[in-house]
Amino acid sequence: MDPCELAAFITATAILISKDIPDDDELALLAAALTQLADTLATIAVQRELIENRNQASKEKKEEA
Numbered sequence: 001m002d003p004c005e006l007a008a009f010i011t012a013t014a015i016l017i018s019k020d021i022p023d024d025d026e027l028a029l030l031a032a033a034l035t036q037l038a039d040t041l042a043t044i045a046v047q048r049e050l051i052e053n054r055n056q057a058s059k060e061k062k063e064e065a
Helices: 003-020 024-064
Strands: none
Touching: 003 024
16 A cells, blocks of 8 residues: 555544544543554564564574584
C-alpha cells in the first residue's frame, strides 16, 4: 500500500470511529488503548529484530571459526 493511501485510510477510519463515539471521554479512552496497542506492537517488533540480529551475528561468528 502506498504511504499516502495508508495515511488516508487511517484518517478516514479515525473520522468514522469518532462519529460513532460521541462521548469525548470514551473516545479519549479508546485513543489511549489504541496507542498502548501500537506501542506494544512496536516493542514486540523491535525485540524480534534485536533477537534476529543477535542470532545472525552469532551464526556469522560460528561460520568464521
